[in-house]
Amino acid sequence: MDNLTLEQRKKNMQNIRYKDTKMEILVRSALHKKGLRFRKNLSKLSGKPDIVFSKKKVVIFLDSCFWHLCPYHHTIPQTNPNYWVPKLKRNKKRAKEVNYQLKKEGWTVLRFWEHQVKNDFDKVIKKILVAVQ
Numbered sequence: 020m021d022n023l024t025l026e027q028r029k030k031n032m033q034n035i036r037y038k039d040t041k042m043e044i045l046v047r048s049a050l051h052k053k054g055l056r057f058r059k060n061l062s063k064l065s066g067k068p069d070i071v072f073s074k075k076k077v078v079i080f081l082d083s084c085f086w087h088l089c090p091y092h093h094t095i096p097q098t099n100p101n102y103w104v105p106k107l108k109r110n111k112k113r114a115k116e117v118n119y120q121l122k123k124e125g126w127t128v129l130r131f132w133e134h135q136v137k138n139d140f141d142k143v144i145k146k147i148l149v150a151v152q
């Protein structure tokens with residue numbers, strides 16, 4: 020069944036999490052440099068947005084290509100697809116529900132893919148700036 024050892028798989032998952040965190044830190048520090056103030060991972064809000072501008076009612080989500088099934092970069096892990104496929108599909112469905120809920124509460128919701136942050140960083144920051152102006 021499985022080519023990876025448990026240890027290797029754990030390491031892969033840690034790499035993915037580490038990449039997510041790094042992406043959040045990059046975006047947050049760029050926004051800080053622009054003089055913006057915001058909250059992060061506000062758990063009282065649906066979906067626990069990565070960045071929250073309370074006064075402007077804008078929330079930002081940074082979606083990992085892996086966890087959110089990016090159409091360009093996502094690959095289903097070969098190990099244990101029966102576990103991963105439903106789990107990742109649920110993530111995607113949940114993100115839609117979160118968008119819907121937040122918009123209903125009057126929030127502007129911005130979602131960026133990990134690959135946008137990686138390849139179009141300035142554009143991502145600019146879009147955020149425009150939204151919170």
Ligand SMILES: [Zn+2]
Pocket residue numbers: 084089090091092093132133134135
């Ligand atoms: Zn992607």
